[in-house]
C-alpha cells in the first residue's frame with residue numbers, strides 16, 4: 106500500500122463492519138461525501154478529493170482495509186457526478202454544488218459584483234429539512250448497526266455546510282486568487298432552497314404546536330421552520346417516534362435543492378472627521394416634517410454624496426457628537442462625526458487619497474467644510490458616543506435685552522461661573538422628546554456690549570445644555586436664565602457653536 110495513504114475514520118472497529126456500513130449508506134442513495142460524514146470522518150482534506158477518488162477509497166475500504174484516497178490537486182479533473190440521483194442526506198449540496206460549473210458560477214458572480222477584497226469567507230444557508238434527513242439516516246444506521254451507532258449523535262457527524270466549505274473554500278480561493286478565511290470581512294453568502302421543505306417539516310405542526318406557533322412568524326411560511334426550532338423538535342423526538350413520522354432511511358429526492366441566491370457583503374467601514382457648517386438653513390441630517398422635506402440638503406448629504414462615489418457603498422449611517430439647530434453655525438475646529446458605510450465595494454485608500462476626498466467635499470460646497478477625514482475602526486467610533494455627554498462646548502450668542510444693561514451688570518454676568526440650570530424639555534422639541542427636567546452647567550460666561558440693547562455672550566457649557574432657552578428662559582422652563590440673572594427680559598438673535606471640545610478623531614495635518 107502507498108505510504109501516503111492514511112487510516113480513514115470509521116465509528117466501527119472492524120473493517121468488515123465498516124464495509125457493511127458503506128454498503129448500507131450506498132443503498133440509501135447517499136453520496137460519497139455523505140458516506141464519509143456518516144462514517145465519522147472529520148478531516149477536511151478527506152473531503153476535498155473528487156467524488157471518483159472518494160468512491161474509489163470507499164471501494165478500497167470495503168475490499169481490503171480502511172485507506173484514504175491519494176490527495177488530488179488536479180483541478181482539471183471533471184467533477185461531474187456519474188450517478189443521476191440527488192443524495193437524500195445533503196440534497197445535492199455535496200454533489201453538484203461542489204462541481205466545477207457551480208463554483209465557476211460563484212466566481213463569476215463575485216467578479217461581476219466588483220468588490221475589492223483580500224480574502225473571503227462563505228456562509229451557507231442549508232434547507233432545514235436536511236436536519237430531518239440526517240437524523241433519519243442516523244436512526245436507520247442505529248437500527249442496522251446498533252453497537253456502532255448507539256452513542257453516535259448528530260454532533261458527531263460533520264455538518265453539510267462545513268464539508269462544503271472545506272472543499273469549496275480552497276477551490277474558490279484558487280480561482281478568486283485570494284485565500285479563503287473564516288475570519289474574513291468579505292462574505293459570499295449562498296442560499297440553498299429545497300421546494301419541499303415545508304411539506305417535509307409540516308408534520309411538526311401537529312405534534313409540536315407549541316414550538317411552531319404560526320402566528321409568531323410574520324415573514325411567510327418559509328420562516329416558519331428554522332434550524333433552531335426544527336433542531337429542538339428533533340432533539341425532543343425519540344428514534345421510535347421519528348420512524349413512525351418520517352421515512353427511514355430518507356426518501357431519495359427527485360430533484361436536488363436549488364441555489365436560490367449568491368450574494369456578497371462586506372463588513373462596514375467607518376469614516377470619521379470634523380465638520381464646519383456655514384449656513385443657517387442647513388440641517389445636520391435630512392429634515393422632514395410629516396414626510397415633507399424642510400431643507401434642500403444637509404450636512405450629512407454634503408459629506409456622503411462624495412463618499413459614495415469613492416467607497417461605492419449600499420447605505421450609510423451618519424452620526425455626530427451632538428447636533429446644532431438648523432439656524433446655528435458650527436465654527437471653530439468643527440464637530441466630530443462618523444459615517445458607517447454599509448457594504449462598501451471599495452475599501453483601500455491611501456492617506457493621500459482620503460485627503461483628496463476631503464478636498465472634493467470642501468470644494469463641492471462652501472457651506473460644509475470637513476477636516477481630519479480618516480478611516481477608523483469600529484471600536485474607535487465608541488469615542489464619539491462616550492465623549493458626547495462629557496465634552497464641553499463653547500458658544501457665541503447674540504442677545505437682546507429689553508432694558509439697557511450697564512457695564513457693571515455685564516461685568517457681573519461675566520464673573521459668574523458654574524451656574525447650574527434646571528431645564529425642562531424645551532417647548533420647541535416637546536413633540537419629539539419626553540418631558541423631563543435636566544440639570545446642566547454653564548461653566549463660564551463673558552458678556553460684551555454691542556449697543557444699548559444688544560450684547561455678545563460667550564459661553565462654555567456642559568454638553569446637552571439648551572443655550573437658546575438659557576437666554577430667553579423658555580417661559581420660565583429654564584431657571585435660572587439670562588432674564589432672571591439680569592433682571593430684564595432677554596432674547597437670543599443668533600447662535601454659533603465655537604468649539605466642540607472632544608479630542609477625536611485624531612488631528613490630520615493636511616498641509
Ligand SMILES: [Zn+2]
Pocket residue numbers: 135136137138139192193194195196197199200
Ligand atoms: Zn450527500
